[in-house]
Each structure stands twice: as structure tokens, then as C-alpha cells.
Amino acid sequence: MQRVAGLDGMIVVSVPAGVSEPFRYDEEHTVLLMDWWHKSVYEQAVGLASDPLVFVNEPQSLLINGRGRFNCSSVAAGAGCNASSPECSLPTLFTAVPGKTYRLRIGSLTSLSSLNFEIQGHSMTVVEADGHYVNPVRVDSLFVYSGETYSVLVTADQDPSMSYWAASHVVGRERKTPSGLAVLRYAHNHSGPPRTLPPAGPAWNDTAPRMQQSRSIVAHPAHVEVPPARPDRELLLLNTQNRINNRVKWAINGVSLTFPPTPFLVSMKRGMYNNQQPPETYDYRSYDIASPPAINGTVASAAYRLGLGSVVDVVLQNTVALNGKSETHPWHLHGHDFWVLAYGDGKFDPDKDAAKFNLRDPVMKNTVALHPMGWTAVRFRADNPGVWLFHCHIEAHVYMGMGVVFEEGIDKVGRLPKAIMGCRF
Numbered sequence: 001m002q003r004v005a006g007l008d009g010m011i012v013v014s015v016p017a018g019v020s021e022p023f024r025y026d027e028e029h030t031v032l033l034m035d036w037w038h039k040s041v042y043e044q045a046v047g048l049a050s051d052p053l054v055f056v057n058e059p060q061s062l063l064i065n066g067r068g069r070f071n072c073s074s075v076a077a078g079a080g081c082n083a084s085s086p087e088c089s090l091p092t093l094f095t096a097v098p099g100k101t102y103r104l105r106i107g108s109l110t111s112l113s114s115l116n117f118e119i120q121g122h123s124m125t126v127v128e129a130d131g132h133y134v135n136p137v138r139v140d141s142l143f144v145y146s147g148e149t150y151s152v153l154v155t156a157d158q159d160p161s162m163s164y165w166a167a168s169h170v171v172g173r174e175r176k177t178p179s180g181l182a183v184l185r186y187a188h189n190h191s192g193p194p195r196t197l198p199p200a201g202p203a204w205n206d207t208a209p210r211m212q213q214s215r216s217i218v219a220h221p222a223h224v225e226v227p228p229a230r231p232d233r234e235l236l237l238l239n240t241q242n243r244i245n246n247r248v249k250w251a252i253n254g255v256s257l258t259f260p261p262t263p264f265l266v267s268m269k270r271g272m273y274n275n276q277q278p279p280e281t282y283d284y285r286s287y288d289i290a291s292p293p294a295i296n297g298t299v300a301s302a303a304y305r306l307g308l309g310s311v312v313d314v315v316l317q318n319t320v321a322l323n324g325k326s327e328t329h330p331w332h333l334h335g336h337d338f339w340v341l342a343y344g345d346g347k348f349d350p351d352k353d354a355a356k357f358n359l360r361d362p363v364m365k366n367t368v369a370l371h372p373m374g375w376t377a378v379r380f381r382a383d384n385p386g387v388w389l390f391h392c393h394i395e396a397h398v399y400m401g402m403g404v405v406f407e408e409g410i411d412k413v414g415r416l417p418k419a420i421m422g423c424r425f
């Protein structure tokens, strides 16, 4: 749970000299979006492991490039909250020269929140997602889920005598956190903060525009990587929240992931792994995703063992949690990019819905949203020898078991260093 403790940053990978990108811009800036709690990560972890569950709940602030807002009047005097500190002034997102086009490299490193990001009065053109060029899509605001990165182009084409709000708003959970704010300024304009009220953002519980935007992101026509025509293996992964052993957990096909004392790679390479395989599917014909059983499942450290080079389809299926709500889960795969084949509403039907997969120009990503009461289908080639986590990028959720592990080709992984289990050998 390092992100909750504030560990974040962005690595920008440049294209090699001489290689041109399928869009033009004058300058670039990075925009790191975060959420922030006052409780320490240790307290949060204790709450998540307790009975009754003490969930982390909504963050106190949203941060843009590390800066956020908090209303000090809600805190006892002398508690060290000082809203008049110069550190607390509104951050500048960037200062624009009229007429120029800027590439914003936006990353969401939130621990929980799904966000909507906007720059008042300026549209954005999405040109890249998770390191892959996309067919340009013009949006008024960008929905961005934890673990995702995007590049958007913004042209400074508005009245240069004004300043404009940049804002991040919580979506997908009831909005109890003030929006993150920063200011887009125009060069030679010293007018201070914008003269308008900050934007309110979209309704937090309106899933339709989020689904629509997810579906609109496809590969750039000149950069399509055509997926293999069919998979070698299909996994249908039901995401449920259940009480298991008197604790609230997240489980995938009834298995809540716990990390083993000996890392998977080490136990597998040393012949200590018990070769337990988690279920590949669930009873999708009769299962009611609107009322999953409250008590169900096991806690285990089991991995799907994949053939090296094989093509794997994963369909993630959402349900409602124990509180009756269906949440957004951004799923992130280590070690690979996957093709995003489809997003659907309701229950995935393998007999009908596989025909709707986009095999023509799907975008490749490494993080994808599973929308409330919906399903998301991805395909990847298991061509990277090792053991890899695929998990909900919400820190609290992976802590509560919301992840699976893939192993492929570990015989191709070289000899492990002697000190891999620590330095006392």
C-alpha cells in the first residue's frame, strides 16, 4: 500500500531519435492525479483486516501534482492545519502561450478514486493510452482510473486575459471529497485565480458516459497491433465481495488472493509450489450478479499456470458488493499489455458476447476499467517468462484479495540469486 503513504511518480519514455509520433505539439507537461488520506497506511491496513471491516472510506483531498486542498476550519485549532501558508495557494497546472498546443501526460496514481479530469473551457484530444497511440478522440473531460496513463493535446485557444480551472472530481463512488484544483494560466496574464466558480464535474453515479468513453478508445489506424484471431484459453473471472473466515474479502471465482510467505517464483522454481489452480470460470448460467451469496469462498495463494506464448482471454465480471453497490475496479496486469476487446453491461454470456469482441483495432493497455454491473474482456499473449500479478489497482481491494496470479515459462527464468529469500544464508 505504498501509494497511500505517498509514494508516486511518473517515468516518461521518449521515442527514439528520428521516430515521429502521429500527432504534433509544442510543449509538454505531466499531470499526476492522486487521492490523499490523513490516516496512516498502517491504520488503514489494520481496519481492512478487522472484524467488523473498517474501510478506508473517501479520501480527505484529491491532489494534482502533489498539491491539494483541505478545509482547516473542520480541524481543532493547533492541529497544524494552516490554510494561509503560501504552500497552500492554488497550484498552477501550467502557463500557456496563446495558440500553442500542449501535450499533457496524465497519470492517475490514486489509491481508491476513479476520476474525471477537465480544464475549464478547453477540450482535450486523447492521443495515447498506457503507452499506445489511439485514434484521436476529442473530449470535454477525461475519465481516468487508478493505474492508467493518457496523453491528451490541449490548445491554448481561449481568451488569454483569463485563467481557467483544472479540476479532478471523484466518480464511481459517492463524492465526499472536494475536487482537486489547479489553474491554467495564460502567459503575460497576472489576473490571479479564475473569476468563475470551479466546475462541479459530472454526476458521480452516471456510468453511461464512462462506458461510452472507454469504448471510444481504440488503436490509432497507423498503429494497430492485430490481436491473434482466437485464444488458447479462456478465463471468466467473477469479482465478488464476501465474508470469508469472518472477514470481508474480495474474491475471484471464490478465491481471495493472499500473498504466500515464499514468493510464487521462488516456490515454483524450487519445487515447493503445491500446483493448486484456481477455478477458470463460475456458474454463469444460473448466477445472479445482483445478489451474490454473502458468505462464500476461500483464501488461497494459487496461480493460473499458462503455456508460454499461449493466447489468453480474460473476461472480468462485476457484481454488487455486500453494501448492495457495484463499484468500478481498474484491473492492472504486470509484465504484459493486453488488447481491450470489449466492455459490456450486465452478465457476460460466452455464447453470445464473444462475437462482439473488437478484433479489428482494439487498443492495447495494461490497466482497464471494469464498470459497475458490467464486464470487460481482454486478450494477451503469455510471452514473458515469470510470475505476474493481475489485480484491482485499488490498494484496499488488492489488500482484501482482489487479484489473480499468472505463471508462464518460469523454466526460462535464469537461476534465482542465492539471497532472494533474504541475506542470512
Ligand SMILES: O=C1O[C@H]([C@@H](O)CO)C(O)=C1O
Pocket: 053, 055, 241, 248, 321, 322, 323, 327, 396, 397, 400
Ligand atoms: O471494499 C470495499 O468495502 C466497502 C464496502 O463495500 C463494504 O461492504 C467499500 O466501499 C469498498 O470499496
